[in-house]
Amino acid sequence: VSDLSKSKSPEEIAATVDVVTTATFGPMCSSGAFINFGHADPPIRMEEVTLNDVPVCAGVAAVDAYIGATSESAQNPKYGGAHIIESLIKGEDVELQAKAKGTDCYPNQRVKTRINKDVINEFYLFNPRNAYQNYAVAVNSGNKTKYTYMGNLLPDFGNANYSTSGELSPLLNDPEMRTIGIGTRIFLCGTQGFVSWYGTQFNTSKERNSFGVPVGNSATLAVIGDAKQMDPEFIKAAYYEKYGVTIFIGIGIPIPVLDADIAKKVSIRNSQIDAYIVDYGKTEHPTLGKTNYEKLQSGKIKLNDKEIKTAPLSSISKARKIADILKSDINKGNFFLSDAVQSFPKNTSAKPLNQE
Amino acid sequence: MKITKKYIFTFSQKMANKPITYQLIKDHNLMVNILNAEITAHKRSYLLVEICGSEESLLSGIRFLEENSVRCEPFKKQLLFDENNCISCGSCTGVCYSKALIQDKSDRNIKFKAEMCTACGLCLKACPLQLLSLNFNSINQHDYRK
Numbered sequence: 001v002s003d004l005s006k007s008k009s010p011e012e013i014a015a016t017v018d019v020v021t022t023a024t025f026g027p028m029c030s031s032g033a034f035i036n037f038g039h040a041d042p043p044i045r046m047e048e049v050t051l052n053d054v055p056v057c058a059g060v061a062a063v064d065a066y067i068g069a070t071s072e073s074a075q076n077p078k079y080g081g082a083h084i085i086e087s088l089i090k091g092e093d094v095e096l097q098a099k100a101k102g103t104d105c106y107p108n109q110r111v112k113t114r115i116n117k118d119v120i121n122e123f124y125l126f127n128p129r130n131a132y133q134n135y136a137v138a139v140n141s142g143n144k145t146k147y148t149y150m151g152n153l154l155p156d157f158g159n160a161n162y163s164t165s166g167e168l169s170p171l172l173n174d175p176e177m178r179t180i181g182i183g184t185r186i187f188l189c190g191t192q193g194f195v196s197w198y199g200t201q202f203n204t205s206k207e208r209n210s211f212g213v214p215v216g217n218s219a220t221l222a223v224i225g226d227a228k229q230m231d232p233e234f235i236k237a238a239y240y241e242k243y244g245v246t247i248f249i250g251i252g253i254p255i256p257v258l259d260a261d262i263a264k265k266v267s268i269r270n271s272q273i274d275a276y277i278v279d280y281g282k283t284e285h286p287t288l289g290k291t292n293y294e295k296l297q298s299g300k301i302k303l304n305d306k307e308i309k310t311a312p313l314s315s316i317s318k319a320r321k322i323a324d325i326l327k328s329d330i331n332k333g334n335f336f337l338s339d340a341v342q343s344f345p346k347n348t349s350a351k352p353l354n355q356e
Numbered sequence: 357m358k359i360t361k362k363y364i365f366t367f368s369q370k371m372a373n374k375p376i377t378y379q380l381i382k383d384h385n386l387m388v389n390i391l392n393a394e395i396t397a398h399k400r401s402y403l404l405v406e407i408c409g410s411e412e413s414l415l416s417g418i419r420f421l422e423e424n425s426v427r428c429e430p431f432k433k434q435l436l437f438d439e440n441n442c443i444s445c446g447s448c449t450g451v452c453y454s455k456a457l458i459q460d461k462s463d464r465n466i467k468f469k470a471e472m473c474t475a476c477g478l479c480l481k482a483c484p485l486q487l488l489s490l491n492f493n494s495i496n497q498h499d500y501r502k
Contacts, residue, residue, distance in 0.1 A: 238484035311450025
């Protein structure tokens with residue numbers, strides 16, 4: 001539709017295009033899954049739980065737990081919650097160990113067993129912050145490689161890493177979130193999921209450019225979906241050197257072209273989406289300049305007359321695949337677009353944490 | 357007809373002070389381009405080289421090295437890329453200065469050109485799925501770039 005907009009007006013697009021499918025497949029640390037193990041006999045009120053030695057959050061009732069994607073094994077910090085989630089989705093066994101003090105109603109103090117997705121009860125992804133609307137480009141002015149969640153940043157501006165799928169990215173195609181809200185049905189890691197809430201650090205107060213898209217990291221989504229139905233092709237555990245474990249999440253969102261305004265918004269091109277360039281070589285991460293996704297995707301950008309090689313962190317090829325699957329599912333009548341139950345809040349900002 | 361090939365030369369401590377590249381150039385009429393090297397006094401050392409010359413020169417040069425206890429392995433065999441599990445995120449391309457790992461401009465998939473690789477080892481740490489490995493002990497044992 002971005003190409004279509006070169007020859008057709010928004011009114012013409014609105015009259016001929018019903019839905020535009022958008023997608024992203026990138027590392028999204030703020031992800032995890034709820035799991036219910038079922039009750040043992042005698043029952044246990046699980047207080048400390050590990051899955052393959054990865055600690056999971058057990059502070060939710062007796063046999064519920066939350067597997068945080070970035071939780072890491074003490075024995076092997078390159079292995080974590082993301083790997084547990086991926087293994088369970090693939091149908092593999094993982095070892096569950098649980099400890100408890102023992103109560104009158106839950107007398108059991110120890111459990112050690114193997115579980116997989118067929119023997120557990122519910123297992124659903126619930127990601128607090130996914131699909132960042134936009135994100136700054138990372139460079140390193142220092143003299144040593146910086147190992148970050150933005151990948152390996154080579155010294156002396158050796159590379160510039162960026163994340164988001166640009167003109168294909170969901171929240172950049174509906175920047176005001178007119179069609180995306182609480183309850184929107186989405187493609188989530190190979191199955192149908194939902195937008196469950198606005199994502200954490202949801203910030204609608206960021207500067208916008210003349211095309212109406214935010215320049216910095218602004219809106220985010222909290223999403224939910226049945227992990228038992230997910231496809232391991234669209235959810236992948238990952239490890240960034242000297243940063244830690246994270247997870248690649250595949251999200252696809254259909255945007256109904258309701259009117260000329262939305263037609264105009266979904267026609268956004270990479271050249272119209274700006275991103276700041278931020279220096280991870282300095283602790284305070286100063287902003288050094290601005291670029292756009294057309295330049296970023298060309299393989300090099302210019303900063304102060306220096307040419308810098310660019311590299312993406314999110315996979316455009318997988319994002320395209322997701323958008324195609326979503327399109328075909330909609331065409332076949334397997335995926336129904338849904339109205340949001342409620343719109344996201346306006347005029348929000350993200351607060352810093354003040355230290356005493 | 358001239359041919360160009362990449363080799364990893366591995367040699368022991370006692371060969372480390374012999375000018376083997378000089379002899380390859382002078383006695384065997386080969387063009388030698390050193391792409392990577394690690395010369396350590398107390399253990400095995402290696403050279404990653406690209407050599408260019410006639411087939412006879414190449415053969416005589418390799419024979420000379422092997423007679424002097426230098427192990428010569430064609431470089432291609434040393435590179436491992438688990439392409440089937442690649443998600444084509446592109447992280448590796450940012451650190452690959454030899455352009456061996458590139459993202460196809462049209463389908464955006466990662467393409468690996470083994471012949472371009474200089475075995476710098478930077479991509480090993482850049483891949484978030486750890487799909488790249490160098491089947492070469494010296495590089496795996498310690499990071500010579502530090």
